[in-house]
Amino acid sequence: VLSLGVDIGGTKILAGAVSESGQVVAERRAASPAQNPDQMVDTVSNMIQQLISEVGPVGSIGVAAAGFVNLERSNILYAPNLNWRNEPLQLRISERVGQEVFIENDANAAGWAEFRFGAARNFQSMVMLTLGTGVGGAIVDGGRLMRGGFGIAGELGHITVMRDGRDCGCGRKGCIEQYASGTALLRSAIELADSSDPKGERLRELRSAAGELSGHQAYQAVSENDPGTIELVEQASKHLASAMASLVAVLDPEVFVIGGGLSELGETLLSPLRSELAKQLPAAGFRPVAQVVRAEFSNQAGVIGAAELARESESKL
Amino acid sequence: VLSLGVDIGGTKILAGAVSESGQVVAERRAASPAQNPDQMVDTVSNMIQQLISEVGPVGSIGVAAAGFVNLERSNILYAPNLNWRNEPLQLRISERVGQEVFIENDANAAGWAEFRFGAARNFQSMVMLTLGTGVGGAIVDGGRLMRGGFGIAGELGHITVMRDGRDCGCGRKGCIEQYASGTALLRSAIELADSSDPKGERLRELRSAAGELSGHQAYQAVSENDPGTIELVEQASKHLASAMASLVAVLDPEVFVIGGGLSELGETLLSPLRSELAKQLPAAGFRPVAQVVRAEFSNQAGVIGAAELARESESKL
Numbered sequence: 108v109l110s111l112g113v114d115i116g117g118t119k120i121l122a123g124a125v126s127e128s129g130q131v132v133a134e135r136r137a138a139s140p141a142q143n144p145d146q147m148v149d150t151v152s153n154m155i156q157q158l159i160s161e162v163g164p165v166g167s168i169g170v171a172a173a174g175f176v177n178l179e180r181s182n183i184l185y186a187p188n189l190n191w192r193n194e195p196l197q198l199r200i201s202e203r204v205g206q207e208v209f210i211e212n213d214a215n216a217a218g219w220a221e222f223r224f225g226a227a228r229n230f231q232s233m234v235m236l237t238l239g240t241g242v243g244g245a246i247v248d249g250g251r252l253m254r255g256g257f258g259i260a261g262e263l264g265h266i267t268v269m270r271d272g273r274d275c276g277c278g279r280k281g282c283i284e285q286y287a288s289g290t291a292l293l294r295s296a297i298e299l300a301d302s303s304d305p306k307g308e309r310l311r312e313l314r315s316a317a318g319e320l321s322g323h324q325a326y327q328a329v330s331e332n333d334p335g336t337i338e339l340v341e342q343a344s345k346h347l348a349s350a351m352a353s354l355v356a357v358l359d360p361e362v363f364v365i366g367g368g369l370s371e372l373g374e375t376l377l378s379p380l381r382s383e384l385a386k387q388l389p390a391a392g393f394r395p396v397a398q399v400v401r402a403e404f405s406n407q408a409g410v411i412g413a414a415e416l417a418r419e420s421e422s423k424l
Numbered sequence: 425v426l427s428l429g430v431d432i433g434g435t436k437i438l439a440g441a442v443s444e445s446g447q448v449v450a451e452r453r454a455a456s457p458a459q460n461p462d463q464m465v466d467t468v469s470n471m472i473q474q475l476i477s478e479v480g481p482v483g484s485i486g487v488a489a490a491g492f493v494n495l496e497r498s499n500i501l502y503a504p505n506l507n508w509r510n511e512p513l514q515l516r517i518s519e520r521v522g523q524e525v526f527i528e529n530d531a532n533a534a535g536w537a538e539f540r541f542g543a544a545r546n547f548q549s550m551v552m553l554t555l556g557t558g559v560g561g562a563i564v565d566g567g568r569l570m571r572g573g574f575g576i577a578g579e580l581g582h583i584t585v586m587r588d589g590r591d592c593g594c595g596r597k598g599c600i601e602q603y604a605s606g607t608a609l610l611r612s613a614i615e616l617a618d619s620s621d622p623k624g625e626r627l628r629e630l631r632s633a634a635g636e637l638s639g640h641q642a643y644q645a646v647s648e649n650d651p652g653t654i655e656l657v658e659q660a661s662k663h664l665a666s667a668m669a670s671l672v673a674v675l676d677p678e679v680f681v682i683g684g685g686l687s688e689l690g691e692t693l694l695s696p697l698r699s700e701l702a703k704q705l706p707a708a709g710f711r712p713v714a715q716v717v718r719a720e721f722s723n724q725a726g727v728i729g730a731a732e733l734a735r736e737s738e739s740k741l
Contacts, residue, residue, distance in 0.1 A: 175711060185710040232573030246674070248570050248577070255565065255676025256549030257712045265673035265706035267666060269587060277706040279669065349584060352596065356582035357563070357674055359572025389582035389594040393502035394492060395574045 108166035110421075111158055112414030113151055114213055115172040117141050117188035117240075121406060122154040124162045125414035129224030131407050133162050142190045152203035159204075168208040169417030170200060171216035171409045173243075178258035180210045187276060209417035215261060216412030217366060217404070218245020219252055223415050225403035226364045234360040235402070236263055236347070238369035241276075242284040246358060252416075264288070266350045286346035289322055289368040295339045296325045306335030322368060329375055340372060341379045348383030355397060356389045366402030377401060425483035427735040428475055430468055431530055431726030432489040434458050434505035434557075438723065439471040441479045442731035446541030448724055450479050459507045469520035476521075485525040486734030487517060488533035488726045490560075495575035497527045504593060526734035532578060533729030534683060534721070535562020536569055540732050542720035543681045551677040552719070553580055553664070555686035558593075559601040563675060569733075581605070583667045603663035606639055606685040612656045613642045623652030639685060646692050657689060658696045665700030672714060673706045683719030694718060 109132065113122040120139050123131040135154045140146035151170065159165060174186025181197040183189070197210045211219075218235035222245075227233040231250050237243035244263025246253040253260045264284035265277050272281025285291055297320050299307040309331065313324040328336035351363060363384075369376060381399045388396065404411060426449065430439040437456050440448040452471045457463035468487065476482060491503025498514040500506070514527045528536075535552035539562075544550040548567050554560035561580025563570040570577045581601035582594050589598025602608055614637050616624040626648065630641040645653035668680060680701075686693060698716045705713065721728060 175707075185707065187707075230573065244674075248565070248572065249568075251566075251568070253565050253570075253675070256547065256678030256714070257676055259711055260565070260674065260676040262673045262676075262706060266670045267585070270585070270666070275706075278708050279704060279706050282706070349587070353583045353670070354674065356579045357561075357577065357671065358570070359574055359577040359579075361573030387596060389579060389592075389596050389599070390492070390502065390504075391595050394576055397573070 109162055110414035110418040111155055111165050111168040112216070112410035112412070112417070113154065113168075113170045114216065114409030114413060115139060115147070115151065115170065115189070116213065117173060120150060120154065121410050122151075122158055123407065123410040123414065124158050124165065125411050127418070129220065129411050129415065131410060133158055141188060144191055144194055147189070148196075148199045148203060152200055155200070155204045167414070167417035167421040168204065168206060169211060169216065169413030169415070170196065170208050171211050171213040171413040172196065173213045175259045176210050176212050178254060178256070180258070183210070184259070209413075209420045211413055211416050212261070213409045214243030215245045215252060215254075216416060217243070217408035218247065218261070218364070218412065219416050220404050220408040220412035221364045221366065221402055222247045224411065225408070226400045227362050230361045232358075232360045233362050233364060234263070234354055234358055235364040235366060236351075237367040238287060238365065239289050239367035241290070242288045243367070246360075248358065263350070263354070266353060268346050268349050283346060283350040287343045287350070287369070292339060292343050292369060293320070293322055293325055295342070296320060296328075296336060299335060299339065304335070306338065308335070309333040310336060326371065329372055337375060340375055344376060344379040345383050348380055348387050351380070351384050352387035352389060355384075360397050362398040362400060364400055364402050366405070366408065370401050373401060426479055427484040427486065427731035428472055428482050429533070429727035429729070429731030429734070430471065430485070430487045431533065431730060432456060432464070432468065432487065432506070433530065434490060437467060437471065438727050439468075439475055440724065440727040440731065441475050441482065442728050444735070446537065446728050446732065448727060450475055451727075458505060461508055461511055464506070465513075465516045465520060469517055472517070472521045484731070484734035484738040485521065485523060486528060486533065486730030486732070487513065487525050488528050488530040488730040489513065490530045492576045493527050493529050495571060495573070497575070500527070501576070526730075526737045528730055528733050529578070530726045531560030532562045532569060533733060534560070534725035535564065535578070535681070535729065536733050537721050537725040537729035538681045538683065538719055539564045541728065542725070543717045544679050547678045549675075549677045550679050550681060551580070551671055551675055552681040552683060553668075554684040555604060555682065556606050556684035558607070559605045560684070563677075565675065580667070580671070583670060585663050585666050600663060600667040604660045604667070604686070609656060609660050609686060610637070610639055610642055612659070613637060613645075613653060616652060616656065621652070623655065625652070626650040627653060643688065646689055654692060657692055661693060661696040662700050665697055665704050668697070668701050669704035669706060672701075677714050679715040679717060681717055681719050683722070683725065687718050690718060
């Protein structure tokens, strides 16, 4: 039986029909009407209906969104990049499509895809860090997705790594999101290019050639082994390893799964991350060391995880 | 049916027979032969046998110890204050007393006592922080004690709050244990008394009168509302609130339970903790605020929790 998954982001919506083994067998994309809740419900419902008309009736429907989902999985409490405040998303979409939908946070859904079918499929306890525009997270302990007391656990981007550090959108200072997201790394690259530091030379060249310095150029500099850019990645790794060491103290996972745009840097990111984590581990030498692996799904993780969580939720009813 | 609980610490062992409602109906104490594993097994087994001869056969036996317990709950992997390295405690005590015993980390056991019968009995998701010689922790999410991938989750004393901060026994720097434990607060009080700062005057007087400055004198200064000592408590509160704000991002508990020796400071500690946490909360204003309450059990928490966890474990077999 197929399950549908929808992943609502700030810029695009992805929907797919997903098999029991986590394969996406049909897919739809749309721009995200991020500022208009009514239009969002329209767009998502239409995508669901189109997919059902393509693949036939589905056993379950899961919708993942970039926001705080309440413990009952009915409302989006707060979504900084979507214009929602306590939006009853589950009810509104369920009514429109004539079938119960299941709501989940997007990072949790992506983590569940990796846990069930991807990089953490052979583990029972996992922490996933999604390094993209921000830093998202998901926690699985003993085979169970951790949701917290109000439904908002796993907001791992907002662990403090620097007292009185950079301002964060969450209102705090020094959150890891400000040091190890794609956005933060690009900001560091732009600062380096803007400086007169010789280490920024290659980034300046790439900016001149492309007319701008975006993630693409930073990625290219890394693939060319540009020492200045690689140093920035290593600095981000150190900060991230510090947050991960605190996460080991709290959560003690068997494995960290690193996803999101930054994970495309592969071993350039993961290798310093592993060695820094080993150094910064509390009680190092007296405990097993968590593995650090790259996520296996990229853009489809949210769709696959939302579909699978919905399937499992239906099967429990 | 009664269950036995034993709490093994670095200086003393406490054992008790505990009712289904969490009442300790008989108790034993002994000094802890911390450096001698064989003698430890002897002492604990004797205490168990004495209690059984006093109260009659018991349904289950739980043993809590200050160390890393493996996921299978059979061995103590590492106990900094006890001379154990991968000690098969479950097997050794079970053989001696002729009945299966159940092993748990002491902070987890104390947390479970508060969750089942104490300050968190009306909640489903809790974080307990035990502020004593060190800082211990326990996590309950959705009614389930979090154990981690290797059995060592909830070592909350080793969250970093100060980059390149004070050295910690775990090998890291800047752990919250170095800022908000009883030991850390006493160290600050001694530093203040040793200084020529007028704020340390009352502490100096109490030290002269008693011949030493211990937790007792520091506690007295706080109860007299000595501004210098209260300022130290408030500084500790700020550090602790910073760690708790990161814990909210990760775990999203409904309630924090504060236990251990420092919790005897009551509202002098809890009141600044609440206001600081509210300030430092990620996405403050867009999420429910976790409550901060004082633990209800003090010394008996480990005994009660170990007994109850053993009871629940037996009932699942």
